[in-house]
Amino acid sequence: MNYSSYIALIPLLPLAGFVILGLFGKKYFKNSSGVFGCLLLLASTVLSLYAAYHYFFIDGKVGDTYQTLIPIKYTWLSFSDSLSIDMGFVLDPISVMMLVVVSFVSLMVHIFSLGYMKGEERFATYYAFLSLFTFSMLGLVVASNIFQIYIFWELVGVSSYLLIGFYYERPAAVAASKKAFIVTRFADLGFLIGILILGFQSGTLDFSTLIQRLTDRSSPQLLAIASTSFLGISLLTWALTLVFIGGAGKSAMFPLHIWLPDAMEGPTPVSALIHAATMVVAGVYLVARLFPLFHINEASLQVVTWVGATSAFLAALIACTQTDIKRVLAYSTMSQIGYMMFALGVSGYGGENGLGYTASMFHLFTHAFFKSLLFLCAGAVIHLVRSNEMKDMGGLRKLMPITNIAFFIACLAIAGIPPFAGFFSKEEILFAAWQHNPPIYYIGLITSGITAYYMFRLYFSIFWSKPHHSSPDGYRGITHHSEGTMSMKIPLIILAIGTILVGFIPFSNFISSDGKGFVSEMHLTFSTMPVAIALVGILIAYSLYFKQSDRPQKLAASLGGLYETAHRKFYIDEIYLFVTKKIIFNIVGRPAAWIDKNIVDGTMNGIAWTTGRISVLVKGVQSGKVQSYALYFFGGIVVLVILFLYVLK
């Protein structure tokens, strides 16, 4: 079957779902909206899987290279002959892989939400928003034009905003949604400027033309953009760094990560979909899309590497001290995305050199499985306990056997224990880092130990720690069937199976920086080190949290200021608040407000007042008496006649 005959349906089905549920959901689909959304997405997922099968195994490959196919493309806005904004549908290894990830995880979340959101007042609205998000994310990954990606980029931002603020009666949720929107919007400004520079310098917005023009060593465009400099840094570096700032905002990279932990105010399945598996990796995807450009510009690639490594490390440290389980997971997401970023940063281009690129995409793929699984498990736990705090949990293993096992598998995967998915992708990342940038390798190694520690701290605190669950209110009416409905268990089981199996996919055969697959070898001796470190992390967590004790408190007390700093998230929120409230508000905001109130408003008010006075003076003329109007008219003519006859002759 030809791609163009069905490929557009993949994003359009969720869009149809959004329109139908958004307009008629409350009235006609009060209870069936969930099933309706799931069915549409099921169709979309099947089509994505079929397209992926077709692309990877039948006609994607020409010779030994996966080519870029553009089955659908039409010009939307044409500025000049060469510069236009197109709406296209590009198929290449990474976009096809993302199609599968996005639609599959979204389907799992849709199914999980059937149980989780049951009885919610705005059930249909919830599904409408989920569909909108899925549509935007699918549109983002298949974008053939950098401006198209920007449009969908903003659309996912909006749907993320809507879903974080879904419980809008809670002030914290409203604040979190605003924070997420403003921070990412701020970063997107950088993205937009980057797009404009790239578009202006290369004369095109189309990805393939853009990359081809700017990577060709003899092209005039590359010469122009690389030789022009601003503040001593070449324009290409500026453009790529600005684009990366957009990506960093969306992907919650340090120092623009502050919105992600707060975004956990949204419903938990939403966190699984948007803030773990799909939207937050958009930044990684963007860098991967423009990877040939980043590759020729060493400086911007260094920025990517170090921002990624810093985020991975800092987030892991913060995750160790958080007590809200969703926040721990949020920081762990940030840390894992940091891995993906620096994997791209240490990657070369082409063949074995591009191992980092492959590893990054591989980690993105496996991470989508185990992180959404972790979040959905957390959702199931929260659904039962009605609290996000670790101290309210403990000893849940008997109550929720399936969740327990699924969570355990996901923890092993994220900690990088073989043979689970995370092991394979993390190995590749660390190996690529070791080959190209040893300092980064050591940061990654330490981070992976911390990752294992905080994940198992979480696992033991939720499911073990206490012999049986005994909270003050005593779990009224909870039985063994309280783990949730079937619709909540099935996604957990499917994702757990996925977490076990996806690591065995020979990823490097399919996805590589230049489209030519290669065989990546397992480096067994190399792997012992990270696995050993992860095991040490797990053991520390075991000794501290397996049984309830006061050891964690003692440890925290002995670390003193260090613990406090990490617990307070390195005071980054406070720094932002200080900068905005104390500095920007006082120095920029207040004078601007004064000028606005007194000078701008004053001028306008003065004009309005003067006009008002004058109109009061002259309004008597408009008396409503026709004859006086005629008199004025006649008088005017007489004046004119006199003027023309005697004065202006």
Place this chain on the structure above:
Amino acid sequence: MSDVPISNILFVSTALFFIGMYGLFTRRNMITMLMAIELILNSVNINFVVFNKYLYPEKLDGIFFAIFIITIAAAEAAVAIAIIINLYRSHRSIDVEKASEMKW
């Protein structure tokens, strides 16, 4: 006929014009005001015809203008009377002073 001096005829038309003007300003009855307007229009007609006749006897432009004005005056009278009838229906009067709602 050509021994009537042009100034006499112009005097008549000027008088007619100002009589019309006076009527327009002093009468409150809208029908009378309409008649006054007709007087003004006709004074203009006289001017057109006279200037045509005395200055360019070989041309017909002024006469055509006069015919146009007569036509327009007829149309205008029809519209004006329609307005007056509507005004009468709503105000039970055709006194122009009573219809002064359209003001500030």
